[in-house]
Amino acid sequence: xxxxxxxxxxxxxxxxxxxxxxxxxxxxxxxxxxxxxxxxxxxxxxxxxxxxxxxxxxxxxxxxxxxxxxxxxxxxxxxxxxxxxxxxxxxxxxxxxxxxxxxxxxxxxxxxxxxxxxxxxxxxxxxxxxxxxxxxxxxxxxxxxxxxxxxxxxxxxxxxxxxxxxxxxxxxxxxxxxxxxxxxxxxxxxxxxxxxxxxxxxxxxxxxxxxxxxxxxxxxxxxxxxxxxxxxxxxxxxxxxxxxxxxxxxxxxxxxxxxxxxxxxxxxxxx
Numbered sequence: 001x002x003x004x005x006x007x008x009x010x011x012x013x014x015x016x017x018x019x020x021x022x023x024x025x026x027x028x029x030x031x032x033x034x035x036x037x038x039x040x041x042x043x044x045x046x047x048x049x050x051x052x053x054x055x056x057x058x059x060x061x062x063x064x065x066x067x068x069x070x071x072x073x074x075x076x077x078x079x080x081x082x083x084x085x086x087x088x089x090x091x092x093x094x095x096x097x098x099x100x101x102x103x104x105x106x107x108x109x110x111x112x113x114x115x116x117x118x119x120x121x122x123x124x125x126x127x128x129x130x131x132x133x134x135x136x137x138x139x140x141x142x143x144x145x146x147x148x149x150x151x152x153x154x155x156x157x158x159x160x161x162x163x164x165x166x167x168x169x170x171x172x173x174x175x176x177x178x179x180x181x182x183x184x185x186x187x188x189x190x191x192x193x194x195x196x197x198x199x200x201x202x203x204x205x206x207x208x209x210x211x212x213x214x215x216x217x218x219x220x221x222x223x224x225x226x227x228x229x230x231x232x233x234x235x236x237x238x239x240x241x242x243x244x245x246x247x248x249x250x251x252x253x254x255x256x257x258x259x260x261x262x263x264x265x266x267x268x269x270x271x
Contacts, residue, residue: 002115004041005030007124009100010077011051013266020266021258022058025142028220029119031062031260032227041065045102047076058262068111072099104129112137122146130157148179155183162226166193173198191222201239208243211251220259225250
């Protein structure tokens with residue numbers, strides 16, 4: 001299966017540690033798909049700075065196809081993360097989109113037609129392109145914690161949908177599943193933080209608990225779960241087996257710092 005992450009990228013700057021890590025929902029999905037045995041690509045825009053170089057070199061190191069990666073003069077997207085040395089008390093500081101926001105063109109759409117699945121999400125701001133993408137290839141979309149009113153306009157274009165509902169009641173999770181199934185979505189994931197995730201494939205619903213692990217950093221664990229689950233299910237693996245594998249893989253990511261590793265020092269500006 002050929003998978004392409006389209007849209008956002010970011011460098012997470014861990015302020016206390018003086019380290020930065022590549023990430024972003026579309027980037028993470030592509031990397032985890034590649035680690036799941038898929039042919040994976042990324043389409044997006046990076047800047048002409050050390051952060052952009054980190055994103056590009058990390059993706060190259062992971063074996064991601066970068067045929068449609070653009071480099072634009074200016075700063076790459078970044079987010080500042082304040083975390084103690086034990087990986088606790090993570091708080092977000094200054095975040096900037098840099099040059100990462102972009103619009104697709106005809107060549108991009110032709111390129112995407114060569115894939116089996118394209119993944120993007122609400123942070124990439126490419127919603128207006130979903131009808132044209134869907135004419136060419138199946139779409140996976142991450143809603144994060146956006147509400148169902150927003151989701152209603154997007155769900156009809158999707159094959160795969162992911163939602164984040166860390167503190168949701170069972171009734172709220174059921175409403176999310178019902179809305180997505182009613183729109184024709186084939187595979188739905190509702191991650192529920194430390195509890196685990198509720199997943200649904202063609203009407204089969206399963207709760208997948210988290211796997212116990214000595215947590216180093218939970219950043220990106222949800223992306224890891226969603227990507228691994230989609231790759232396994234769409235490759236023909238049963239929902240139960242795919243869910244178990246995704247939980248194990250997500251736990252592995254919780255045992256490493258950053259979305260998928262590749263740390264590099266960054267220089268903090270003095271106040």
